[in-house]
Amino acid sequence: METVKRLDKVAENVIRPVSQAEAKVALAVLKEVGKSEPAVSAVIKGEGALKDFLVAAFSLSPYLRDAASVTPKLVAEAIGQPVEPLLSTLIEKTRNAWRPAEGKVPSEAEVMTALRSAKRAFSFILALADLARIFTAKETTRWLSEFAEACVASAIDHLLLAAHEGGKLTLVDPADPNRGSGLIVLGMGKLGGRELNYSSDIDIVVFYDPEAGILADPLDASETYGRMMRRLIRILQERTADGYVFRTDLRLRPDPGSTPLAVSLDAALIYYEGRGQNWERAAYIKARPVAGDIAAGDNFLKLLTPFVFRKYLDYAAIADIHSIKRQIHVHKGHGAIAVKGHDVKLGRGGIREIEFFAQTQQLIAGGRMPALRTRETEPALHALAEAKWIKPEIATALTEAYWFLRDVEHRIQMVHDEQTHRLPDSNTELKRIAFMLGFADVASFSARLESILKTVERRYSRLFEQEEGLSGGEGNLVFTGQKDDPDTLKTLAEFGFERPADMSRMIRTWHSGRYRATQSVEARERLTQMMPALLKAFGESRRADEALLRFDSFLKALPAGIQLFSLIGNNPPLLSLIVTIMASAPRLADIIASKPHVFDGMLDPGLMSEVPTRDYLSKRLDTFLSGSRHYEDRLDRLRIFAAEQRFLIGIRLLTGAISGGDSGRAFTHLADLLIDAALKAVMAEIEMAHGHYPGGRVAVMGMGKLGSFELTAGSDVDLILLYDYDSVAQESTGPKPLDAQRYFTRVTQRLIAALSAPMAEGVIFEVDLRLRPSGNKGPIASRINAFGKYQREDAWTWEHMALTRARIVCGDESLGREARTIIDEVLSAKPDIKKITGDVAEMRTLIAQEKPPQDIWDLKLIPGGLIDIEFIAQYLRLVAPADGAAIDTYGFSTQQALKALGMASLSGADLDTCLQALHLFTELSQIIRLCVDGPFDAKDAPAGLLERICRAGDCPDLGTLEGEVKRLSGEVRKVFRKAVG
Structure with a gap:
């Protein structure tokens, strides 16, 4: 059971008097208080920890001493009751100060007196409990915030009720004025984050909904609510004989210099959508409804979520936030860390740096990681650690520093x-x-404080540090003027560029602003800052000139540069990744040139350590789709997600974080999820227009590499759409009914369009339906019974080969089970081995004639290449039932199928040959398809790509790798001839 927290149970020596002289003054005050408060007198007459504590507290804090002199009963209350119930009662009384008593509505003056009296008592009792270490700094800030919230809410309820009584508006429920009022009061800053200090201003922003229907004349909304807010400020901050409640600041509202104190919701949303600043985004991280219509406030914050937390990472914002911090330093004149005179909030290593540390990263990644959208600083730091955005020890150190500084x-x-x-x-x-x-x-305090401040300053400065420019012995980099700077050419040559004059001329083009990406002053400034590190990194790559020329092509195509330059500048490790891409992967370079946002995911700290499993991708897709509001928006988000995640899987493959086999499964998991999401969106649209078809069921079957989990970065998807319905139904149930054939054809057409229609965000996947029954001559969707009949009676051998890699990707589970039953039945039928053998051999010959390989690097089509290996696995699956064995390779990759089938049908050496070749060819083809569009030409391939494929093949050079490909393909060809003939 938790111990009741009481001041009369205070520990010994928790604090000491500042001096004996002040201790005597404090004791005199306490004796004076004891004259009217017997409980206090009893404490003073005796000896004990409580007496020592009160003397020390009143000697240390003249404010507490004066408050005790003015209101002696506060001391008796503080020491005579459990602290938490006492504070809770004060909060409850404050929250209800507006309520009518005995049928009489309290006047404004009476409300003001009640709030001030409660504030004086609350602050006094809380401060004593704080000094006694009954509460931590965290608990103290929470209590202060709850009290402030009660004050604001009570004042707002009073003002609403007064306006109702005066006929200015009509409340939904005068006994609960805020309900349905449409008046929103957001607590900002420390009030919103429940982190107030004793002397905090309270920052609030007030909005109103003119459509709430409570105003007598909606045209008077601005004047009515403006007058109400002026009275609110008076109630809370005017100094009277009873003191004041809280200084109140409304300057965080939109454009405070030209807007009224209360702003309409429509005006606010228009402002934030069109003119909102990054500092306002940071402010809204902590925003919380504290008074008025709480439900409307929560809804308004949901509408603001896309403004605060962008769906793309926003690295230009981080510079704005940092500039605010620099301006604070300049304005306040804060220099080096010291103890005497140091500002623990705004000074170096102070509270504001910890808050900025968390908020900047929340802004950057909160759009993609909802777990980071927390208002309070400590949870934000730990959420960043859990997301691997910062190290756990950094979160722990900054949390400890934060609460120590708040205590100070x-x-x-x-x-x-x-x-x-x-x-x-x-x-x-x-x-x-x-x-x-x-x-x-x-001395001990100073040492502890300096250590804390230095820790915070170090962590904060690392967050914002830029790559340092070249200076001194490292050389010059000057790209102004019309002529080359000789020292710059020398530096470029030392970096490793073979044609420094050409490189210098090209870089001057960037700085002249001829490209869209470098037209703005800010973009050129950021580019200048990162230029030394950029050139150094490119110079260290093989064929540095070639890589930098590719970066030039990338810049030329880039629609804007500020975001990318800011991103790279604030994340130096990404620079080496860009160099890797430019040096080895033209296809990826083209992707980030046309869709720079795909690079956002590179900022996920766990990217290289986490394998993109189905579960991993599913969680991210769900998060990314959670904000979609309609069909087209959902499809656009799918296109964005598809491009980004394909890129990120590719980056993992390019850097060696995952293997070619892993990437094949990852690309396939991604495709499964995207097709499923697209199908659900299409079905919802179809049902909205045409209703549900009675008994209607739809499933999507993946064929080819989609079916066998072997997609590459550039793969299209082979699909068959299956459906079924209640045969007695004549048409669908919606406002525009369709018969069955048109209904399910429309579903298929909409799905194809959703996946493959070229839009601004690209396509999700190119779709191939040629593996459906009867190929291009057949209907684009197949009813399940017709599909089964076709496969049993009419399908060719090549179609049964395709069926060995068929897999239900998504859709109705019962229909999927029926489809799998058909597949199992067809593949388990007793085979005509002679016919199958002849057909497979003939088909391979036809492919060789119609699509001969271009060279040894055409790994799919070369004799003994991937097609031969796939044909071996498919052939073995078709003939396996001849032995009467129960074979199940549903959902198997080619590798898994070979292992399952080859043990009984191939010699150990032949099976090892096929598996070894499959592994090498898969690795190489995955990398090549990732890095280049079209055929791979070893003579013109980027140096980085040649190096990467040699590494993938575990060969020292390209000649050795080519020899290994020829050796293995020749061996596979022999196995094919033995197995198939």
């Missing part, structure tokens, strides 16, 4: 109840802060 901040403010974050300049006053924190002396 609280003590600074507790001295005189001042809105300051600056440590004192004198040793005497610094000692006061050290003692309030429980330190033995100023």
Whole structure:
């Protein structure tokens, strides 16, 4: 059972008096309080930890001492009751200060008095509990935030009720004024994040919905709510004889210089969509409805989610956030880390740096990782660690630093109840802060504080650090003017460029702004900053000139450069990846030139360590689709996701993080998920227009490499759409009914269009339907019974070969089971071995005649290449039932099928040959298809690609690799002849 937290149970020596002189003053005040409060008198007369604590607290904090003198009963309340129930009761009374009592609505003055009285008591009791270490800094900020929220909500309810009583508006329920009011009060900053300090301003933003229907005249909305907000500020921050509640700031609203204090929802959404700034995005990370219509506030924040958390990573934003921090330093004049006079909030290594550290990364990745969208700093740091965005030890260190600094901040403010974050300049006053924190002396406090500040500054500066420019002995890089700088040419040559003058001339073109990507001043500035590191990295690659020329082509095609340059500049490891792409993968270079956002996923810290399994891809797809609102938006998101994830799988393959076999499975898992999502979207659209077809079921069968989990980066997908329905039904049930044939044909046509129609975001997949029954002459969708009849009675041998790699990809599960039953039945029938052998051999001969290989690198078509290996596996599957063995290779890859079938049908040496060749040819073909479009020409291939395929083949050079391909293909050809004839 949790211990009840009471001040009269305070531990000994938790704090010490700042001096004996001030201890005497504090004791005198307590004796004076004891004259009217017997409980306090009893404590003072005795000896014990509570007396020592109160004397120390009142000596350390003149504010607490003065508050006790003015309101003695506060001391008695604080020491006489459990702290948490006492604070909770004050919050509840505050929240209900607006409520009518005995049928009488309280006046504004009465509400103001009630709030101020509660604030004085709440702050006094909480501060004592804080000094006594009954509460941690985290708990203290939570209590302060809950109280502030109660104050704002109570004031808003009072104002709404007053407006209702005055006939300005009509509330849905006067007993619950905020319900359905459409008046939204968002807590921003530390109020929104539940992280207030003792002397915080409260930042709020107020919006209203003119369509809520409560205003007598909607045209008066701006004036009515504006007047209401002016009264709100008066209620909360005007200083009266009772003090004040909270200083209140509404300047975080849209365009505060020209907008009223309360802004309409429509105006706000238009502003944020068209003119919202990055600092406003950062501010809205912590936004939280605290008063008024909470449900409407939650809905408004959902509408703002795309503004705050972009679906593409936004690295240009990080520079804006950093510039705000730099401006704070300049404006406040904060220099090096010190203790005396240091600002623990805005100074170097301070609270603001920890908050910015978290918020910048939340802005960058929160659109893709909803788990990062947390308002509070500590959970944000740990979410970043769980997402592998930062190391766990960094999250732990910054969390510890954050709460230590918040503790220091609280003590600074507790001295005189001042809105300051600056440590004192004198040793005497610094000692006061050290003692309030429980330190033995100023020296130990200073050492601890300096260590914390330096830790924070180091972590924060690393987040923003840029690649350093070249200087001194490393050489010059000057690309201004019309002529080459001799020292620059020398530096380029030292870097490894063979034609430094040509490279210099090309780079001057970038800096002149002739490309769209470098037209803006900001883009050229970012490019200049990253230029030394860029050229150094390219210079270290083989054929540096060639790689840089490809980067030039990439820049020329880029529609804008600011995002990419910012991204690379803030993430130096990505620079080496770009060099790898430019040096070895023209196809990938073309992709990022046309769709730079595909590069966003490279910022996932776990990218190279996580294999893109079906589960991994499924979770990311679900997240990416979660914000889609309609059919076309959903398809666009599928296209974006398809392009990005194909690119990321390819990057893993290019860098060797996964093998060719792994990439084949990953590309296939991706295809399965995309086809499934597209089918669901299509079915929803069809049913909206034409209704549901009674008994209607649809399933998609994957054929070829899709069926055997062997897709490549450039593969199209072979599909067959199967359907069934209730035969007695004449047409669908919707507003525009269709008969069965037209209905399921329309489903197929819409699915093909969804997957393969070229749109601004590209295509999801090219679709091939030629493997359906009767090929191009047959209907584009097949009813399940017709499919079964065709496969049993009319299909050719090559169609049964294709059936050995058939697999249900998505759709109705029961229909999928029926399709699999048909496949199993057809492939288990007693084979005509002679006919199958002749047909397979004839088909391979026809392919050789009609599509002869271009050279030894045509790994699919060369004799003994991938087609021969696939034919061997398919042939063995078709003839296997002759032995009466129960064979099941459904969903098998070619490798798995060979292992399952070859043990009984091939010699051990022949099976090993086929598996070895399949592995090598798969690795090489996956890499080649990833890196180049069209045929692979070894003479013109980029140096990086040649190096990569040699590494994949475990060969020292291309000649050795070519010899290995010839050797293995020759051996496979012999196996094919033995197996098939």
